[in-house]
Amino acid sequence: MTDDTSEQARAAELRDKLADELIAAGHIKSAPVEAAFRTVPRHAFVPADTPLEVTYAVDNAVVTKRDERGIAISSVSAAYIQVAMIEQAELGPGMSVLEIGSGGYNAALLAEVVGTGGQVVSVDIDPEVTDRATALLEAAGYADRVTVITADAQAEIPGHGSFDAIIVTVGAWDVSPAWLRQLAPDGKLVLPLRMNGVSRSIAFRREGDHLVSTSAVVCGFVPMQGAGEHIDxxxxxxxxxxxxxxxxxxxxxxxxxxxxxxxxxxxxxxxxxxxxxxxxxxxxxxxxxxxxxxxxxxxxxxxxxxxxxxxxxxxxxxxxxxxxxxxxxxxxxxxxxxxxxxxxxxxxxxxxxxxxxxxxxxxxxxxxARRRPEPSFAYWPAGSAPGRVLENEAVLHKTHGLLTISWPAD
Incomplete structure (x- = not known):
């Protein structure tokens, strides 16, 4: 057995182990997501010198690019949060997905979940990131299943209509109006939203003139660049x-x-x-x-x-x-x-x-709030507003709307 064959066999073993751990922890909930995590070679999308044990650890994010100060600006996210966000989106065969924040691996997972009849568009503002993602996706056999675009995703993605799901994989301070315009009426928006410095990956669906949460997961992401950047x-x-x-x-x-x-x-x-x-x-x-x-x-x-x-x-x-x-x-x-x-x-x-x-x-x-159900979230775009604010409800003002955080009352 050659060294390359041995490494591929070890990677496949660790990939199955990772999927088993994600299932045992309750992160993987659906068969298509399980199949995706058992199929896509995570090690093909991280720096070549990354040890396999690090690559396939449940809670390890792997940095793929740093800025001039050494701060991470692009990474392959920890597996547990990737699977959580994909499950939050409730994807199915044939669906169209917009991924905001590219890297390659997550887009390949999405392509597996939506199948050959689906559509995955992955957008990033950094051409170095998109060039790398394009090359890695092609090498892994996903060139014809994922479209990679270099653009600031705060604006609408030209040449594409609405999406059944929009998954944001960079830290967002606000909800871009463009995302709402390109989200299908019954679609899901999943994003790691910063709320006064604390982040949750929140899955939103439309309800009348605003968005309501269907789930939320503790998370942390590198901050968004471009027009959506928010500087502390x-x-x-x-x-x-x-x-x-x-x-x-x-x-x-x-x-x-x-x-x-x-x-x-x-x-x-x-x-x-x-x-x-x-x-x-x-x-x-x-x-x-x-x-x-x-x-x-x-x-x-x-x-x-x-x-x-x-x-x-x-x-x-x-x-x-x-x-x-x-x-x-x-x-x-x-x-x-x-x-x-x-x-x-x-x-x-x-x-x-x-x-x-x-x-x-x-x-x-x-x-x-302690020992009670998790809070729910609602996003009210400019021009809409909640009614009376309740005792266990907080209101955070954003650029394009406002967010309410509601804990269950007695």
Whole structure:
């Protein structure tokens, strides 16, 4: 057996193992999607030096291009999120699909699911990405089943009518009106939508003059480029040695950011919620709750060498600003039993204010959203609007419309 034959056999073995793991975890739900994951050679679409074990791991994304700063701008997404989004789209034989964000592998999966009678159009703004995708799809035998186009997909794709599904595989801050114009009346729009810095892959369908969600999955994607790009506002806070703690605002940055100058030089304060959680239990919905209901919410990062970096295992990258002070989501060992207690640590002369605000929302999440069904989402394009906003409902304003996030009430 040659080395190439041996590698192909090993890849086929790992491909089947990946499909088995995705089924066992509940990600793969339909036979066509299972067949696609057992058929398409994922290793043919990643850099040649990527180990097969890395390529076929359930939760590994493989970067295919970085910018001049070394930041990933194109990748083959983790298998679990790829299968989740394809299942969210509820595809069938003969359907037409628009993929926004190209790479080749996901388009090949889509081609397998919709079959030879279907249509897959894959669009990316970067010609280097589309050239690579075109070459890899041709080498893998999908040249006549996937059309690759270089364009900014914020505009309509010329020469094509409506699509039964539009799947966005880059982080989107808003819903482009062009997508709604090219989505079939009963079609599905699946996109990783950023909501105040927190992302979910949301499947939307039309309901009257707006979109309603049918499912949502926790995810993370490289941000969109071009007309749909949304640039966060960053605020760097130096410590005594010049190392930075950076606050990143998706929306609503501080009106007077200079009030935070020198804030890390002061004493740190703490506030604790009494809300606990066992180790290994997801609390991703807490992040979304804070992003929805906590004014001044932002993401936080700490440069190596800062005090926060040294304590990285005791906090999460979410913070809130109030005037001259800020607080960030923290945990400490629970007083009874295993697990941790949620709370907030704060810097600034009035650190108790943002810390108290965060703790209040942790308690609100525990009382009104925890251990309940996942929230639902609705998108209201410009010219439409929801009725009365309910207590457990948040409204986020976007460029082309607004988004509502609704937790089930009692």
């Amino acid at each position: 506002r960053e605020l760097g806070l130096p410590d005594a040695r010049g190392r930075l703690v950076t606050l990143r605002f998706d929306d609503g940055p501080p009106v007077e950011p200079t009030l935070l100058n020198g804030v890390l030089a002061g004493e740190r304060t703490e506030a604790w919620s009494g809300v606990t959680i066992e180790h290994g239990v997801s609390f991703a919905d807490l992040h979304l709750w804070l992003a929805s209901f906590l004014p001044g919410f932002c993401k936080m990062a700490a440069e190596e060498g800062t005090e926060l970096a040294q304590e990285r295992k005791t906090w999460f990258p979410f913070a809130v600003v109030r005037g001259d002070s800020f607080a960030y989501l923290s945990v400490r060992p629970a007083s009874e039993g295993s697990g941790v207690e949620f709370g907030a640590r704060a810097y600034g002369p009035h650190g108790d204010e943002p810390a108290t605000a965060m703790v209040e929302q942790i308690r609100a999440w525990d009382a009104r």
